[in-house]
Structure formats: structure tokens, C-alpha cells
Amino acid sequence: MRNKILITGGAGFIGSHVVRLFVNKYPEYEIVNLDKLTYAGNLENISDIDKAPNYSFVKGDISDEQFIDDLFAKNDFKGVIHLAAESHVDRSITDPMAFIKANVFGTVNLLNAAKKYWKDDFEGRRFYHISTDEVYGALGETGFFYEDTSYDPKSPYSASKASSDHFVRAYMNTYKLPIVISNCSNNYGPNQFPEKLLPLAINNIKNNKPIPIYGKGENIRDWLYVVDHARAIDLIYHKAEIGKTYNIGGHNEWTNIDLIRLLCKVMDKKLGRAEGESAKLISYVTDRAGHDLRYAIDASLIEKKLGWVPSLQFEEGLEKTIDWYLDNQKWMDRIVSGAYEDYYKNMYKDN
Ligand code: NAD
Ligand code: TYD
Numbered sequence: 525m526r527n528k529i530l531i532t533g534g535a536g537f538i539g540s541h542v543v544r545l546f547v548n549k550y551p552e553y554e555i556v557n558l559d560k561l562t563y564a565g566n567l568e569n570i571s572d573i574d575k576a577p578n579y580s581f582v583k584g585d586i587s588d589e590q591f592i593d594d595l596f597a598k599n600d601f602k603g604v605i606h607l608a609a610e611s612h613v614d615r616s617i618t619d620p621m622a623f624i625k626a627n628v629f630g631t632v633n634l635l636n637a638a639k640k641y642w643k644d645d646f647e648g649r650r651f652y653h654i655s656t657d658e659v660y661g662a663l664g665e666t667g668f669f670y671e672d673t674s675y676d677p678k679s680p681y682s683a684s685k686a687s688s689d690h691f692v693r694a695y696m697n698t699y700k701l702p703i704v705i706s707n708c709s710n711n712y713g714p715n716q717f718p719e720k721l722l723p724l725a726i727n728n729i730k731n732n733k734p735i736p737i738y739g740k741g742e743n744i745r746d747w748l749y750v751v752d753h754a755r756a757i758d759l760i761y762h763k764a765e766i767g768k769t770y771n772i773g774g775h776n777e778w779t780n781i782d783l784i785r786l787l788c789k790v791m792d793k794k795l796g797r798a799e800g801e802s803a804k805l806i807s808y809v810t811d812r813a814g815h816d817l818r819y820a821i822d823a824s825l826i827e828k829k830l831g832w833v834p835s836l837q838f839e840e841g842l843e844k845t846i847d848w849y850l851d852n853q854k855w856m857d858r859i860v861s862g863a864y865e866d867y868y869k870n871m872y873k874d875n
Contacts (some may be wrong), residue, residue, distance in 0.1 A: 533608030540569035586630035662816035713750030737812030741781030748774035773821025
């Protein structure tokens, strides 16, 4: 059987880095990228590999039953790496149903197709579901999320991801579907849609616009460079035992305000501004409803079992990220017009 792998959400932020890594590293595989191209999907993210002989793109919706059934009928996928999802917490607060459709219904639809078409031959196959640390809920000032931490999702986004994780595990328990799951902390890096904190702040600093900080900026996130997440996904896909879950994180916790202060400092240098200039743009705005205080991952299992560690120190990763956004102004300009402007005005209208 030719090693054909379906990657969903490959035109998005993390998915594009995973597709690139697999296409370049495994010329003997056939990588099929399935993406609906929602507002967050952008084929520009993978334009460097779209002519590769081992790559193809299919536009479609994971929650479309007939379409997914046809795709599995036509293709004998050896594996699925499932990243397609609605991914932004703030949008989930405005429109939870969109998250149920994409994240819950879409995932179950893929599971059903894998179950139907792989049924008599699970050998050598795997269904790898990419999830988030947000399913574990929120931490206080101490402690970490472990693989066996109880689920306690608190936003519509994390509730939809938690639900999809439960379905993935239930399909292994009930139908013996060969599954693997990983739960990762906040990613940063090139190609992230500028509704998320870091690209939004980089773009606003560049354009001398206020940097919106929710509440007092005391919420804590554990940041990981996106390429290190893609490396972990590669290792888990190839090496993890069936049925296992791995937590992935950067050992890199920052309060939002300290992170933005550091960003401002680096941006001052990059833009040739006087020190302290960009930080004047910091603007405290209304807090996110139900804002999770802290996420922090204990990633010792993947380190011990699979030998994965983050390759970049945060300061280095942050600098690479800033350079990428400054060097790819056209990518940003194409995004921050039209529908994005409407989203932005509506999202930050009360401040
Ligand atoms: P993203 O929003 O940048 O990209 C999501 C991609 O999925 C887009 O290309 C979009 O077009 C596609 N998509 C959405 N709905 C679809 C549908 N119904 N059918 C087909 N394609 C659809 O998201 P991301 O940040 O790259 O996240 C990817 C995955 O990783 C998600 O499952 C997310 O929950 C998970 N994750 C993200 C982070 C993070 O920090 N960004 C951390 C941990 C886990
Ligand atoms: P985000 O990038 O949306 O990721 P997540 O909510 O999945 O962690 O937000 C990261 C943190 O930054 C989170 O605590 C919310 C905060 N935040 C702001 O303070 N201002 C903003 O404009 C955005 C988008 C996020």
C-alpha cells in the first residue's frame, strides 16, 4: 500500500507547517491536504510546496458527510492527521455552534469514514487527532497539566475540542480504531492568523495602533514555536503507541503583559524606534468572558518516551517570528482588509 496520508486543516497556521514538514521530509509519502479554506485557511501559507509531486490539495468541509465518505472511498489513506478546526476562543464565544459543527461533527464524520473504510484492515494505520491543552481547563498559580489530568473545558472552543477528543477515544474503545491524540500549548510563529495575540500585536505595533490587552494582562500561557509542534507531530505520528496521548509544551510561561512588553522591546529595535516607544501602544481592554487564568503543560512524557524537546529558546523564536511578519507584509496586508476589518471593529468595539 502506498503511504497516503490525509492532513486536514493544512492551509491553516499549524497545519501548513505540518504539511511542509511531511512533504519535504517524506518524498515517498503522498500527502493529501484537505481544507475548507475558511477565513483562517490560506493557500499562500504553503505556496512553496504546492507543486511538489507528493502533494495534492482538496477543498472541502470535514463536516460534509457525503464528501468525506467519497474522499475515503476514492483514497486508501494509511493515516489521518487531523488539524482542521475552528480555533479562536473569542469567535467561539460569539458563535459556539460553528465550533460544534466543525470540531465535533467534523471530527466524528472523519472517524466514521475511517471506521467504515479501514474496518477490516487497521494494521499499520492511524488516526491522529491534534488537540489543545485548553481541554484541561484553567490552572491557578501553580501546577501543570498532565496526560491524565481530568478534562474541565471552560470556553465553547475548549468544550468542542474536549468533546472531539472524547469521541476519538470512544472510537478506539468501541471499534478498535487505531488512534493517537496530542494536546499542545499555545503556538506562535509564521503564518498565524492575526486574530491571535502575537500576530495581532506585531501588526498593530508596526502600524502604531493600540495593542489590546484583556483585563490586567495577568493571564498566563505556555508558548511553543510552531515548527517544534510540527516536529512533535511527526514523532508522535510515526512512533507513538496506539491509544496514547501526549502533552506538548514549551516550558515557557509568560503573563500576557510581560510577553507584550518583551515584544515591544524587540520591535523597538527592529523598527528603529526609541526604547519604550512601542510599549506606549499597550491598551487595557474589557476582559474576555470566562478568561482562563493559566495554562501550563508538563511535557516530560514526550521528552522521555520519544526524545522530543523544543529546539528554540523563546527569545530566538520570537525574533524569527517578528522577522517573518515584517518580511511578509504583503501576506499580512492581504488578510487585514475586508472581512478582517469588520471582525476587528466588532471585536474591539467597546474599547
Ligand atoms: P487555524 O484556525 O489557523 O487553521 C484551521 C484550519 O482548518 C484552516 O485552514 C481552516 O480553513 C480549516 N478548517 C476549519 N474548519 C474546517 C472544516 N469544517 N473543514 C475543513 N477545514 C476546515 O488553526 P491552528 O491554530 O492552525 O490550529 C490547528 C489545530 O491545532 C486545531 O485543531 C487546534 O485546535 C489545534 N491547536 C492549536 C493551538 C494553537 O496555539 N494555535 C494549540 C494547540 C492545538
Ligand atoms: P489567543 O492568542 O487568542 O490564544 P488562547 O486564547 O487560545 O490562549 O490569546 C492568548 C492570550 O492573550 C489569552 O490570554 C487572551 C489574550 N489576548 C489579549 O489580551 N488581547 C487580544 O487582543 C487577544 C487576541 C488575546
